[in-house]
Amino acid sequence: MQVYSFVNFRHKAVARMSADQRKFTRELPAQRREQLILAVLSLIARKGVRAATVRDIAQEAGVTQGLIRHYFGSKESLVAAAYDYHMSRMTDAVWQASDKPEPRARLAAFVISSLSPPVLNRDWVSLWAALLGRAMQDPQLLKTHECTYCYFRDRLESLIADALRHVGRPHTKAETRRLAIACNAVIDGLWIEGGALPDAFAQGELTAIGLRSVGALVGLPLEDTEDL
Template sequence: MTGRRKFRREGEERRRQDLIEATLDCVAADGIEGATLRAIARRAGVTAGLIRHYFPGKEDLLQAAYATIVERMTAQALASLDATGRAPAARLAAFVAANLAAPIVDARVFSLWAGFIGRAHADPALSAVHRDGYIGFRDRLEQLIAETFAAAGQSADAGQLRRHAIAVNAVIDGLWIEGCMAGDLFETGELAAIGTASVGRVLGIDIQGADA
């Protein structure tokens, strides 16, 4: 195994995060089954006993690692909303586009996500992490969609917003998987352009040409 991490010895939370990152490295390199406590300890440059000081067992560490991936992807997409003065449609377009470009579209990120998803059906804790991440992401989409409809003078009830968010999430997921697995088949920005155009058609509002 290569790429041993330097374990930083300051702060409980920093040390905990180092172990999570070492776990992600192991899962990316050798899959879920290859991410043993021994392998994680070797990657982090610590003893397995020290890992147990922060996590009761491997399953707890895997759950924290998966939650980190889910939260990191959402945070990276939300960073696209930081620009002030944008119209709601432009904010929604930026959010969709961010999910369909680097660093979210990334082969390693997909490999990690797929590894955890493959285990989630048999692991209630991982399934709960996935569910919470999905609901949080969909709730954010609902909010952006509601703001876009309101700015366009169109109304949508709670049920319609929910269905729109589910459909938009499906568009993003499908294109994201394609981009992660075969990114060389697409031109720079192509997936983002397809995604924003498709979301506009789903909603019946042109978000692709929205003013920034």
């Protein structure tokens, strides 16, 4: 998409090369939507929800404020779309890292990627907190939060069940559920403080604590899975 549009633009630009005084350029709807979403996310992360006004969002995206209404109907709707977008890219960033074959190594990779950049990042934690604060008063946003939480936890539960099965440890559904809730909680807690207070932890400290903690909770050591 991006490539197509670029070629398109170049074509037109060359055609009018001598005196191109166009006041704006058209973009594909999907691109404009993403530009606006990225703009509002960047603003909220850096300056808070309060700074994300329609005018500043438009300026950040390089357009005028009318486009927000044109593409999203309202600012509220744009923020909701941005919340979805952010949560999706967070889950994607975590899960693309856990493609290892060995179950224990997959679980360890999940913990590490959750507690390393880009997932562990001041801006992303800032975004998460600001949008959760809003979600507590907005059913639509809370639904996004709930879906993300459940998605995370369910996949984590699968990872845990795989790891237990791989070492021949019997386990019930209720047990893996409890373990998934606990492991998700400890990872979340470490992630939040690591993002909010980056100077409070040494380099690699959070991933080490995360590995050790999840290992202790599940009952499987995870520190030795680097090369699996």
